[in-house]
Amino acid sequence: MSDAIRPITLDEVRAARTRIAGTVTRTPLVRLELGDGFPDIRLKLENLQPINSFKLRGAANAVALLTDAERKRGVWTISAGNAGQGVAYAARKAGVSCTVVVIETAHVAKIERMKALGATLVLVPCPVAWKALEERAYPGIKGSFVHPFDDHNFIAGNATVGLEILEDAPDVAVVVAALGGGGLITGAGSAIRALRPDVKILCAEPATAAPMSLSLERGSPQAFPDWQASFVDGAGGKSVFPRMWERMQGLIDGSIVVTLEETKRAIRLMAEKTRVIAEGAGALPVAAALTGKAGQGPIVAIVSGGNIDLDKFAEFIT
16 A cells, blocks of 8 residues: 655655664765866765665665564565665664565676675566556565655655755755656755755656656656666666656656766766766766756766676776
8 A cells, every 4th residue: 555645844854864874874975077168067976875876865764664563574675776775784784684576687786785685586577576566566575565766754765865965065056866766856856845946956867768758748657668778777767657756746847868878978977087986877967967958057966876787887988
């Protein structure tokens, strides 16, 4: 049963920040030095979280708010890797068992890290995982389900990144975040809208999987007709969930769609200029900012994660 959708309040975000302080890292915000003629881009380095992804924020808050009875049943989630790591990490810290239904196209590095965190893994095709997300159930798996994005407490945890952005970049004009399920941009957007309603909030999507761009164009949640799997496995879903569409109303000002080549160039640029390792989804906001469609800034690009196979990373930067 899904909870009724309601706004994330600033009090909830501040409470989440206190609650997860002992688990997550307050990540740095650094300038991407590109010289004259380029936008003013700053990087919010969520790739430096203990699991190398922002997902730990939401997972830590969601697991912390489970009742004792819910914890005793164990937790489970559905993931392409980062949410699974977040829930597994938080569960291990809380002494709770964890199962992850994993999309079988997830990178080996993410699968191995979930195993290392003690999670039991069940690999399934993407359509099966997407169906389980909608139904919040998977045959044979019991326990307390932690939705990887459509969960109020998970989103409130994610929202703590918005507080940090405004503290470290008080002059920010635009915030760009990759969009997969929508939990990051809904969370960050909720905090930023509450404190700085003038800041523009944009999502970034790969051209191979851009359902939000299509949904904004048509004014309703859409499935992306020509969806393709790619190395950008942490963003770009097959569709926009209707519940997440409802959550995002009033929070998103637009979507910037970038090519896979532009994303690869952003990965390389961050490695060259700041020695940052970003996965595909983490590089999307930088690629979007470099198109010029987000303006001249200051732009904060949320580098949502750095869980990329190092051989693949080496291929992109050489």
